[in-house]
Amino acid sequence: MAPPTTIHKFESEEQVAVALAIYILHLSVKSIAANGTFSVVLSGGTLIHTLRKLTEPPYVSSTDWSKWLIFFLDERVVPLDHPDSNYKLAYDGFLRKVSIPESNIYPIKEKLSPEEAADEYEERLKHLVANGTLKTSPTTGFAKFDLMLVGMGPEGHVASLFCWHFQRFEKKKWVTFITDSPKPPPRRITFTFPLINSADEIAMVVTGEDAADAVKVALGKHYADYYPLPVQKVSPEGGLTWFLDKEAASEL
Numbered sequence: 142m143a144p145p146t147t148i149h150k151f152e153s154e155e156q157v158a159v160a161l162a163i164y165i166l167h168l169s170v171k172s173i174a175a176n177g178t179f180s181v182v183l184s185g186g187t188l189i190h191t192l193r194k195l196t197e198p199p200y201v202s203s204t205d206w207s208k209w210l211i212f213f214l215d216e217r218v219v220p221l222d223h224p225d226s227n228y229k230l231a232y233d234g235f236l237r238k239v240s241i242p243e244s245n246i247y248p249i250k251e252k253l254s255p256e257e258a259a260d261e262y263e264e265r266l267k268h269l270v271a272n273g274t275l276k277t278s279p280t281t282g283f284a285k286f287d288l289m290l291v292g293m294g295p296e297g298h299v300a301s302l303f304c305w306h307f308q309r310f311e312k313k314k315w316v317t318f319i320t321d322s323p324k325p326p327p328r329r330i331t332f333t334f335p336l337i338n339s340a341d342e343i344a345m346v347v348t349g350e351d352a353a354d355a356v357k358v359a360l361g362k363h364y365a366d367y368y369p370l371p372v373q374k375v376s377p378e379g380g381l382t383w384f385l386d387k388e389a390a391s392e393l
């Protein structure tokens with residue numbers, strides 16, 4: 142059965158940021174009470190800016206940051222201090238402003254090829270499942286994160302799973318790689334759909350008018366028979382919640 146999908150539309154990106162912070166904090170309290178931790182997967186892109194309210198009062202003091210575990214949905218294979226690094230983006234815009242212990246943050250390993258970096262990240266996730274740090278999905282056997290925060294490109298890509306690129310069809314691997322990403326830089330690693338869809342909760346966070354056409358394809362009523370965009374394959378075991386501003390929702 143398809144998971145429940147909730148669509149929130151807001152007048153402004155500022156309202157998206159506030160609603161997103163409240164939604165995340167609510168989930169953090171629930172997960173920490175249930176598991177003792179809150180495992181969160183971050184995208185790059187505009188999402189990190191939209192997370193800004195979490196770092197500000199009153200939200201910043203409404204969660205136990207020491208229980209958060211941070212992972213990366215996709216990452217550019219560059220040094221962690223490179224301007225293209227999603228880790229650097231997340232660190233500068235979010236992580237350095239809150240008190241998540243460094244040992245709870247899982248960036249990619251540097252100085253590996255894309256293939257090696259993907260394999261190493263997958264092995265690390267499997268180890269965290271084996272030692273009980275991460276939950277596992279009883280249905281798929283993949284790791285089950287409490288929350289994935291997913292952005293979407295204007296042509297409907299999510300993570301580094303792009304239209305017309307085979308990585309979107311991966312069934313077995315947890316993490317794979319791409320060396321010809323149409324969005325620069327070309328060398329990246331990315332979670333696969335089976336891992337993404339094993340999540341408890343996914344928030345699709347999409348703002349700005351560039352995204353409006355793909356939002357219409359993903360959520361509109363008349364496009365179901367066309368070849369699906371990557372974003373249309375997002376279907377987590379738990380809930381799916383869309384956060385849209387007026388511009389992103391303008392074609393709905």
Ligand SMILES: O=C(O)[C@H](O)[C@@H](O)[C@H](O)[C@H](O)COP(=O)(O)O
Nearest residue numbers: 184185186187292293294299300
């Ligand atoms: O490496 C990346 O670029 C991101 O992780 C990517 O998957 C991003 O989430 C989308 O491209 C949306 O990006 P925007 O929100 O900037 O459009």
